[in-house]
Amino acid sequence: MGATSMMLSGFCSNTTIPSLHSAKIPFSATVSPPTISSTCSFPQSHKWVIFRVSPCSRTIRACRNSVVEAGGGSSGEDLRSGTRRKKLAVFVSGGGSNFRSIYEASVQGSILGDIVVLVTNKRGCGGAEFAREKGIPIVLFPKTKDEYEGISPADLVASLRGFEVDFVLLAGYLKLLPAELIRAYPKSILNIHPSLLPAFGGKGYYGMKVHKAVVASGARFSGPTIHFVDEHYDTGRILAQSVVPVLPNDTPEEVATRVLQEQRHGLVPVAAATAGRGLARWCPPHVGEFTLSTDASVITGRGVFGAGRHDSKWCWCGLALLGSLRFGFAISVIECDSKLSLVVLVMILRYANSIVHVVAISVTGSVRECMMFFHNF
Numbered sequence: 001m002g003a004t005s006m007m008l009s010g011f012c013s014n015t016t017i018p019s020l021h022s023a024k025i026p027f028s029a030t031v032s033p034p035t036i037s038s039t040c041s042f043p044q045s046h047k048w049v050i051f052r053v054s055p056c057s058r059t060i061r062a063c064r065n066s067v068v069e070a071g072g073g074s075s076g077e078d079l080r081s082g083t084r085r086k087k088l089a090v091f092v093s094g095g096g097s098n099f100r101s102i103y104e105a106s107v108q109g110s111i112l113g114d115i116v117v118l119v120t121n122k123r124g125c126g127g128a129e130f131a132r133e134k135g136i137p138i139v140l141f142p143k144t145k146d147e148y149e150g151i152s153p154a155d156l157v158a159s160l161r162g163f164e165v166d167f168v169l170l171a172g173y174l175k176l177l178p179a180e181l182i183r184a185y186p187k188s189i190l191n192i193h194p195s196l197l198p199a200f201g202g203k204g205y206y207g208m209k210v211h212k213a214v215v216a217s218g219a220r221f222s223g224p225t226i227h228f229v230d231e232h233y234d235t236g237r238i239l240a241q242s243v244v245p246v247l248p249n250d251t252p253e254e255v256a257t258r259v260l261q262e263q264r265h266g267l268v269p270v271a272a273a274t275a276g277r278g279l280a281r282w283c284p285p286h287v288g289e290f291t292l293s294t295d296a297s298v299i300t301g302r303g304v305f306g307a308g309r310h311d312s313k314w315c316w317c318g319l320a321l322l323g324s325l326r327f328g329f330a331i332s333v334i335e336c337d338s339k340l341s342l343v344v345l346v347m348i349l350r351y352a353n354s355i356v357h358v359v360a361i362s363v364t365g366s367v368r369e370c371m372m373f374f375h376n377f
């Protein structure tokens with residue numbers, strides 16, 4: 001399994017409103033005693049932060065501005081890494097703006113994958129036109145009164161298997177994926193939604209409807225979310241988010257433009273790095289500095305740190321252990337998706353104000369680090 005990236009969208013702030021930054025200096029944070037005391041320093045220049053954890057290292061190391069692996073192998077083999085290029089299915093319903101970004105990234109090699117099939121519910125949409133120009137096969141799904149040649153869910157799964165699809169990317173697809181497909185491709189279907197889920201998500205929230213709702217609500221921030229797809233609209237585990245401001249006089253169209261720009265900037269690397277499992281070993285186009293801090297208000301929440309389902313039972317064991325301690329603290333856990341892992345809990349107790357900083361270091365075939373911040377209230 002290739003090194004696993006841990007997705008963080010770095011909301012760290014002393015203010016009440018999270019402000020996103022990412023620093024320009026290479027990131028390096030190592031576990032160290034409670035003298036850890038600095039705040040998150042993220043200048044406003046970057047948004048998506050993908051941290052890469054190298055095997056057997058206690059250092060989370062962000063990468064430099066480069067693509068670690070350039071694709072381009074013609075025979076489905078990445079010539080430099082010897083990794084088999086993954087096969088992608090992209091689903092669209094409209095113009096295909098994100099689809100085109102993914103296609104370009106695949107051609108340029110920043111995604112170790114090739115789009116082998118386009119799936120759409122509208123054969124005449126812009127995305128389908130682009131696929132025809134590029135010679136990409138098109139599958140119509142689902143069968144509707146308008147698209148009577150559409151196929152059934154079972155045939156869709158069979159078709160994707162026939163194309164040997166490894167990953168499915170939803171790029172503006174507006175129909176509910178069937179449970180058969182979700183089951184056939186566990187943790188291999190990503191969607192990009194144009195709001196900061198869980199806000200403004202679910203049935204009825206798509207395209208401009210999302211941005212109109214954001215503006216109408218008076219929200220001060222919006223931004224795209226990339227998440228795994230489950231059987232319901234927009235409830236899958238969140239992998240990454242990026243925040244853009246919503247200005248007082250913004251129209252929905254202006255918000256849409258800002259969000260779409262951010263999507264383009266983030267979709268490819270996030271899809272490449274986060275779909276994981278060898279799709280690409282990708283370094284973010286920027287580096288981020290992340291240091292633990294006693295005064296950083298780490299904002300928890302499903303939509304911020306993806307503190308959704310945890311695959312690491314050990315993390316939870318560790319939490320249960322620590323939770324039994326009487327520090328009256330609340331736990332905010334950053335997403336960790338380690339599988340079989342031995343969690344070594346290093347507890348560092350600060351007597352001054354009984355703030356407990358715990359860093360769990362999970363050691364697996366490839367090291368991941370779950371950072372848990374405990375604050376007493």
Ligand SMILES: Nc1nc2c(c(=O)[nH]1)N[C@@H](CN(C=O)c1ccc(C(=O)N[C@@H](CCC(=O)O)C(=O)O)cc1)CN2
Nearest residue numbers: 173174175176177193202203204206230231232233234
């Ligand atoms: N099983 C899943 N399928 C899909 C998901 C998902 O998370 N799980 N995401 C959507 C994309 N999406 C938001 O990101 C989304 C798309 C469409 C709708 C919606 O309300 N659609 C309307 C029909 C619209 C039309 O036909 O023009 C509806 O269902 O009534 C909500 C969210 C893709 N599939």
Ligand SMILES: NCC(=O)N[C@@H]1O[C@H](COP(=O)([O-])[O-])[C@@H](O)[C@H]1O
Nearest residue numbers: 094095096097172192193194206207
């Ligand atoms: N809820 C799903 C949704 O709204 N997806 C949104 O559709 C747009 C792509 O449309 P396009 O393919 O027409 O450019 C994208 O902005 C994407 O976030």
